[in-house]
Amino acid sequence: MSIKHSELILNPDGSIYHLNLRPEHISTDIIFVGDQYRVDKVTKHFDSIEFTTQKREFKTTTGTYNGKRLTVISTGIGPDNIDIVLNELDALVNIDLETRQPKENHTKLNITRIGTSGSLQADIPVNSFLLSSHAIDLNGMLQSYQVEDIAHSDIEEAFIEHTNWSQRKSYPLVIANGKSLEEKLVSDKVHLGMTATAGGFYGPQGRVLRLPLQDADLNAKIDSFNHNGIRVTNLEMETSAIYGLSKLLGHDAASMNALIANRANGTFSEDPGKVVADLIKYTLDKLTE
Numbered sequence: 001m002s003i004k005h006s007e008l009i010l011n012p013d014g015s016i017y018h019l020n021l022r023p024e025h026i027s028t029d030i031i032f033v034g035d036q037y038r039v040d041k042v043t044k045h046f047d048s049i050e051f052t053t054q055k056r057e058f059k060t061t062t063g064t065y066n067g068k069r070l071t072v073i074s075t076g077i078g079p080d081n082i083d084i085v086l087n088e089l090d091a092l093v094n095i096d097l098e099t100r101q102p103k104e105n106h107t108k109l110n111i112t113r114i115g116t117s118g119s120l121q122a123d124i125p126v127n128s129f130l131l132s133s134h135a136i137d138l139n140g141m142l143q144s145y146q147v148e149d150i151a152h153s154d155i156e157e158a159f160i161e162h163t164n165w166s167q168r169k170s171y172p173l174v175i176a177n178g179k180s181l182e183e184k185l186v187s188d189k190v191h192l193g194m195t196a197t198a199g200g201f202y203g204p205q206g207r208v209l210r211l212p213l214q215d216a217d218l219n220a221k222i223d224s225f226n227h228n229g230i231r232v233t234n235l236e237m238e239t240s241a242i243y244g245l246s247k248l249l250g251h252d253a254a255s256m257n258a259l260i261a262n263r264a265n266g267t268f269s270e271d272p273g274k275v276v277a278d279l280i281k282y283t284l285d286k287l288t289e
């Protein structure tokens with residue numbers, strides 16, 4: 001059975017609907033950034049560039065760094081965008097776009113996010129790097145899929161009990177990363193920890209401007225959670241979606257976070273651009289060593 005035109009949408013030039021990409025445009029080694037203007041901050045280091053395009057917030061450039069072919073894509077903000085980007089990238093490599101049928105041989109993508117994030121722990125300061133060993137999904141996007149086999153129910157149950165998690169919110173799914181990218185990217189310069197992925201920037205991350213929170217103590221309870229040494233180290237808006245969909249689709253993923261804020265002591269980096277620039281260079285070098 002071929003996938004219907006309403007489900008797998010292609011543009012008139014054969015490219016996939018939102019990303020505007022055809023299979024030949026991408027490498028299997030991919031870097032995600034949130035901000036479309038961060039794509040050039042990565043690719044300015046490249047030896048050569050073969051392709052670039054942009055539709056909406058999704059800017060893509062493919063080229064080589066240290067001789068390795070890499071694709072950099074901006075995802076915009078949030079797990080809803082990751083649902084689009086990961087499903088469309090997977091379709092480019094694992095669905096025959098002519099016959100609209102899944103291919104027999106699976107192609108694995110290696111996806112590294114280079115993002116910004118806020119630390120939740122006083123001992124993990126601003127301007128440091130963190131690789132997400134796990135992600136905890138606080139936004140619910142992944143619950144549309146069959147996630148039972150990728151869940152870590154012992155950590156989830158401990159988290160629900162520790163935080164008295166509201167049943168009106170989505171179930172806090174925990175996903176581990178695929179490990180082979182972690183092995184490439186980790187060093188004594190990088191903290192490891194569980195990243196919480198929220199579905200918004202203000203209330204969903206415990207920020208109060210004019211609206212009171214459902215649970216004003218939630219961030220403090222998240223900070224103090226510790227299950228067999230697994231702590232929630234930082235908050236952002238994409239990692240659990242990347243880890244969850246990568247696991248379900250058979251891809252490897254790692255999330256590298258430039259910590260530009262510390263929510264535990266209320267500090268913000270004096271030069272966030274430098275931390276991000278340093279993380280970009282660090283990640284490119286590690287990926288191509």
Ligand code: R1P
Pocket residue numbers: 033034035076077078114115116117201236237238
């Ligand atoms: C919020 O300001 C955005 O910044 C963080 C969050 O995850 C969210 O996307 O990451 P990026 O800088 O990678 O976009």
